[in-house]
Amino acid sequence: MSKTRLLRGNIYNRYLPGIVPEPSEPNKKWWFIFKTGKLLVRNNGLAAEIPFFEEPSEIGVSTKFNLYLGTLDGYGCYAAVTDAEVSPQEGLEFREIRPLFGVLNDDILLLSFKAKQLAEWSRISQFCGRCGAHTGPKPDEMAKICPQCGLVAYPRISPAVITAIIKDDSILLAHNYKFVNNRYSLIAGFVEPGETLEDTVRREIMEEVGIKVQNIRYFASQPWPFPDSLMVGFTAEYESGDITVDGVEIRDAAWFKSGSLPELPDGMSIARKIIEWFKDNY
Ligand SMILES: [Zn+2]
Known part of the structure; x- marks a missing residue:
């Protein structure tokens, strides 16, 4: 069985943050241009690249809310929005970000997350x-x-928690009404004012599946620019209660053993990273 590809990489491998461009920066720049949330990329066979040029007018695109982000490999990079009905030059195309996982380099995909969130923030x-x-x-x-x-x-950054609940050698996975197909994932939800992250973990799990958890431990985090979340991953142990789904957000939830998992989220999400951890350890 082939190993699931997970999103790795680091935003700071090639990128240095900045607020104002240095006069010594080269004229050519990286442009992260978004149109209704889709990112302009240059198709390069099975891969894709961020367009690299001096000004958007060069490729027939007019941009707004241009925001300097810092440098990428020593060249300035900008986030911008376009809403004009432009047909960019041949080889350039606006594409949804999620399917660019594995197509764009992981470091660049993470920088695209940042650019997407900031371009939208600059607009609003x-x-x-x-x-x-x-x-x-x-x-x-x-x-x-x-x-x-x-x-x-x-x-704006909206923190949300996502938790793997473990009971003996099983994990609790749920199908949310919003999920595509028959996909199952972890219980997740937004942090509310006044809560600690652990409070949110306990409240969301109680609200959505009616059980109590204990030994909540931090796992990892991931920016999630759809539109502006920071997902904070946890693991927790089952304490008490029977699964009772809320019927509003969650259609079904159940305990699964690692040998018989249902359809899962793709490897770009922290959810999948946590579920892969469960498969490796239980
Ligand atoms: Zn004012």
């Missing part, structure tokens, strides 16, 4: 949330500042 933070004036970039950090009232707005 044009006006001050307090007084409605036009905002401008804050020169010393990744933020927008209001020239009228001074309100500073940072990019």
